[in-house]
Amino acid sequence: MLRHCLAAAIAFAIALPVAAIAADQPAAHTPTPKELLAKSQPQEWRTPDPQNLLIMTLPKGQVLIELAPDFTPLHVANIRTLVREHYFDGLAIVRVQDNFVTQWGDPEDDDNGDKSKLKPLGSAKAKLPPEYTRPFDAKLPFTRLPDGDVYAPEVGFSQGFPVGRDKAHGQEWLTHCYGMVGVGRDADPETGSGTGLYVVIGQAPRGLDRNLAVVGRVLQGMEYLSGLPRGTGPLGFYDKPEQRVGISAIQLASELPPEQRPKIEVLRTDSATFTALIEAKRNRRDDFYRNPAGKIDLCSINIPVREAKAQP
Amino acid sequence: MLRHCLAAAIAFAIALPVAAIAADQPAAHTPTPKELLAKSQPQEWRTPDPQNLLIMTLPKGQVLIELAPDFTPLHVANIRTLVREHYFDGLAIVRVQDNFVTQWGDPEDDDNGDKSKLKPLGSAKAKLPPEYTRPFDAKLPFTRLPDGDVYAPEVGFSQGFPVGRDKAHGQEWLTHCYGMVGVGRDADPETGSGTGLYVVIGQAPRGLDRNLAVVGRVLQGMEYLSGLPRGTGPLGFYDKPEQRVGISAIQLASELPPEQRPKIEVLRTDSATFTALIEAKRNRRDDFYRNPAGKIDLCSINIPVREAKAQP
Structure with missing residues (x-):
């Protein structure tokens, strides 16, 4: 039954x-x-643009993430730089907070970490201006939903991503739905760089919309990020190093020979x-x-x- | 950082x-x-009424579930009977579908199961009438939210549970928010009994509202249900028996001596x-x-x- x-x-x-x-x-x-x-x-x-397709290799499988350069171009560019220079290779998933986010980056980049051991950024920028919304652009495709939304005047899909729009204020933004990927930061809005990323693993925390830079969406392998034991430290951080999940590599599909790129297709949202x-x-x-x-x-x-x- | x-x-x-x-x-x-x-x-x-408090013991910890007899009285009564007669003891979590539900019950109660091995129901009923909504009752406490809802004319909280209301049609119901527990059934609306239960582990599947009997909410230990590996069979069922998570017991707090009952308090939603x-x-x-x-x-x-x- x-x-x-x-x-x-x-x-x-x-x-x-x-x-x-x-x-x-x-x-x-x-x-x-x-x-x-x-x-x-x-x-x-x-077929997702290989310049926008990240391949994250975890112990149990691969996660594919599509980047959204039309919404957060500076953050996406910085993440591409980090990835090309192998910044994430050997780092880890450091936080899994139930009904909220899974987060990855440098384990030393933490209140208890040894800052002298931080992985160098290479040619990536350490800080970026906020890209929490983008100017409204009527030329971007938009499939509007008919039933309204608690948070945004209009919601729908653009280029494969869930989007909120506020035409009266001339803004649109990616929303924090399940599987969306964003950039962690300190309280200062200009402290995000892409070295620490999170993915939504619970009820959409829409209060984060317009407060953080959302850079993409998980296309495949979400279960390797959501189906992890929850961290028992404050805010779901893993409080013991052995609880962390190692990241072998994050690669850009465009850096791989064509025959090694993931062979996936996404239904157009228009x-x-x-x-x-x-x-x-x-x-x-x-x-x-x-x-x-x-x-x-x-x-x-x-x-x-x-x-x-x-x-x- | x-x-x-x-x-x-x-x-x-x-x-x-x-x-x-x-x-x-x-x-x-x-x-x-x-x-x-x-x-x-x-x-x-x-303090939750011990008659409404289930204690589910899993390998990694305990899950506390509060039942909602004012919304689904027949289903709650049947679940109490099943629990008192130790129906769930030795059964298992059989399904974890990403961004949807974790489900538990009798592993033989499955398309591939051996029906002759089904655990007997004891004095519990095998079928119950649908309790997908209940008649609107102005005497039930209700803390209404001010920002509307995509699905229901009114939403808010009653007695510690998220509720949708449709006064025009004289109905109210528990909603499928994260952590809410419902009763699985066959396509026939009168086939639910409480032998197979599920909990929401992703974005609220509100399309299930008014289609299934929702019986309660997880108060504590949600991470033991949500942080499990996703099933790789169809619909997230564990396709190998060894993937299942055993349930040592589900008990009613009222069946335990007072000093052994969980010592928790819940903030009143009114x-x-x-x-x-x-x-x-x-x-x-x-x-x-x-x-x-x-x-x-x-x-x-x-x-x-x-x-x-x-x-x-």
């Missing part, structure tokens, strides 16, 4: 029309994600199939879901990623 | 007034949670201090937070739990 049970809630069940409880819900069945993806067109998928997936999730009605929400929130939408088909 | 960094985002920093970007934000500093809790009154804390915590989180402004959200969503609010002071 268990596998049916809740499992059915996200399985691709045969959709049946059922009696509606809320009168404003459509009675027809909704297509499943599997059905919608099967009908997607090749041009609806994109595609018809993505819009159809959003609609199907808003009004999901099938054998299991008797009371479709009729709504969807920004951080509950998954962006499909698939293995690229072999080139002919 | 790391410990400051993002760590400061939730640390109890000295609050400083800073220039407001959004004109509607108050310029004064906000009190920290630590400051607010230090001023709380003893009568603002409650207390002045809880309201002050919500306000401080909505408009957090300190040395780190330069752009307070001015808003808060239901599932981003933590309900404080503390060790009870020793009785004199």
